[in-house]
Amino acid sequence: MTTTTRFAPSPSGELHLGNARTALFNWLLARRDGGRFLLRIEDTDAERSKAEFTAQLKTDLQWLGLAWDGEIVEQSKRGDVYREALERLAAVGRVYPCYCTPLEIEVSRKTQIASGKPPRYAGTCRNLNDTQRAAKLAEGRKPTLRFKVPDTGRVEFVDLVHGEQRFECADIGDFIVQRADGSAAFFFSNIVDDAMSGVTLVLRGEDHLSNTPRQLMIAEALDLTAPTYGHISLITSADGSPLSKRHGAKSLRQLKEEGYLPLALVNHLFRLGHSSDLHGLQTMEDLARGFDPSHLVRSPARFDPVQLEVWQRDAVHRLTIDEACEWLQPHRPAEVSDNDWRAFVTVVQANLILPADVTPWVQAIFGQDIALDAEGEAIIGAAGAAFFQAAASAAIESGNDWKLLSQKTRELTGTKGPELFKPLRYALTGQGHGPELAPLLSLLTPDRIRARLARWSAAA
Ligand code: GLU
Ligand code: ZN
Numbered sequence: 001m002t003t004t005t006r007f008a009p010s011p012s013g014e015l016h017l018g019n020a021r022t023a024l025f026n027w028l029l030a031r032r033d034g035g036r037f038l039l040r041i042e043d044t045d046a047e048r049s050k051a052e053f054t055a056q057l058k059t060d061l062q063w064l065g066l067a068w069d070g071e072i073v074e075q076s077k078r079g080d081v082y083r084e085a086l087e088r089l090a091a092v093g094r095v096y097p098c099y100c101t102p103l104e105i106e107v108s109r110k111t112q113i114a115s116g117k118p119p120r121y122a123g124t125c126r127n128l129n130d131t132q133r134a135a136k137l138a139e140g141r142k143p144t145l146r147f148k149v150p151d152t153g154r155v156e157f158v159d160l161v162h163g164e165q166r167f168e169c170a171d172i173g174d175f176i177v178q179r180a181d182g183s184a185a186f187f188f189s190n191i192v193d194d195a196m197s198g199v200t201l202v203l204r205g206e207d208h209l210s211n212t213p214r215q216l217m218i219a220e221a222l223d224l225t226a227p228t229y230g231h232i233s234l235i236t237s238a239d240g241s242p243l244s245k246r247h248g249a250k251s252l253r254q255l256k257e258e259g260y261l262p263l264a265l266v267n268h269l270f271r272l273g274h275s276s277d278l279h280g281l282q283t284m285e286d287l288a289r290g291f292d293p294s295h296l297v298r299s300p301a302r303f304d305p306v307q308l309e310v311w312q313r314d315a316v317h318r319l320t321i322d323e324a325c326e327w328l329q330p331h332r333p334a335e336v337s338d339n340d341w342r343a344f345v346t347v348v349q350a351n352l353i354l355p356a357d358v359t360p361w362v363q364a365i366f367g368q369d370i371a372l373d374a375e376g377e378a379i380i381g382a383a384g385a386a387f388f389q390a391a392a393s394a395a396i397e398s399g400n401d402w403k404l405l406s407q408k409t410r411e412l413t414g415t416k417g418p419e420l421f422k423p424l425r426y427a428l429t430g431q432g433h434g435p436e437l438a439p440l441l442s443l444l445t446p447d448r449i450r451a452r453l454a455r456w457s458a459a460a
Contacts, residue, residue, distance in 0.1 A: 005200070007038075016252065018205065026203050027066040028291035041075060044189050060253060095146060095148065097125065099133075100125060154168050195222075203230045230296060261315040390413045402440075
């Protein structure tokens with residue numbers, strides 16, 4: 001049986017790192033086994049689903065490198081399929097209409113909780129006769145359909161991550177499989193589609209673990225083959241609090257806009273909740289080879305922005321010059337030629353984590369004035385005007401040759417080491433650290449170099 005996995009997002013918001021990891025793991029598994037990775041849009045909830053979220057999540061998946069196989073399944077277009085399957089359930093007596101209003105359900109839930117019972121559907125409509133049903137309808141109530149959970153017995157399955165699971169049927173209330181508006185409920189359409197698409201393995205968030213017995217009951221009642229499930233631990237933020245928008249978690253779109261690279265993200269996600277002895281930045285193919293569902297861990301996985309930066313730095317290093325130019329394009333001043341930009345990017349690439357980090361270098365090379373921070377001012381002040389007089393006159397001979405410039409300045413001033421290099425670096429670039437000065441200075445004209453040094457040569 002070929003491995004078939006899927007990603008089944010509900011388009012009610014933007015993808016965040018949690019769903020991205022779910023998609024990644026399923027993709028990796030399919031890739032590893034030479035199987036198929038399907039994409040299904042779970043948009044039966046018309047109120048919460050938005051077409052722009054569907055469009056955005058396709059863009060996000062493609063950007064991450066998680067291509068899907070075959071046609072996308074959109075649940076909103078499959079009403080007939082679900083209705084037919086519901087009719088089959090009705091034919092075997094496994095569903096019944098429930099006329100309770102949301103308010104009535106809520107009251108019943110609160111009463112149960114108040115009397116110390118776990119809340120579940122009380123079975124109010126389970127045994128109504130035809131006359132009672134007609135009366136409810138006559139009141140204008142729109143029924144949902146509920147699945148009849150057996151009173152006794154249990155559902156058992158082996159979860160890939162959590163091991164053997166056992167749920168008592170008596171603890172599970174009859175649940176809704178069709179909403180009052182006629183649309184299929186999540187539990188139902190989800191398992192029907194998994195079975196119909198031949199999905200063999202589902203990795204999904206731990207929050208779905210308690211849904212699984214319900215879905216297995218539906219599959220059994222319809223004589224469908226259910227997939228094997230693995231419920232992966234949730235991702236938390238570095239301090240252990242839930243990783244949510246409210247806690248400042250960024251969507252994939254935001255991370256992309258900030259300039260995070262897909263390879264950095266997938267390398268971090270690969271190691272969240274999945275232990276691996278793969279070290280260093282890996283390609284998607286390597287990650288697929290190294291993915292092992294038996295290495296999925298139960299404890300919550302912590303998203304670590306610092307670790308992400310480490311991967312990001314590596315991923316930036318690995319960009320080809322064309323890719324790096326493209327990545328930095330938004331920061332390119334309009335007047336800079338292709339060739340100059342390329343030469344510039346070649347020099348600064350290794351010093352960047354995010355595209356915005358290029359700003360001081362763009363300023364240093366293509367801007368007019370050099371802005372100094374307090375440390376820069378202090379270092380320049382300490383070097384003194386005589387130092388810069390010497391440096392400026394050295395620059396007349398050296399032009400933009402850094403080796404020559406530093407050599408001559410050393411000869412003229414008698415300084416060496418940091419006393420020589422730090423003030424020169426600050427005066428020339430406005431920064432205390434950065435790319436090697438030789439290639440950086442080759443991007444500046446001799447005139448500008450001299451002017452930047454001469455600027456500090458007048459006694460205060
Ligand atoms: N639409 C569900 C979700 O986004 C899918 C759960 C599943 O993968 O089965 O949570
Ligand atoms: Zn009811």
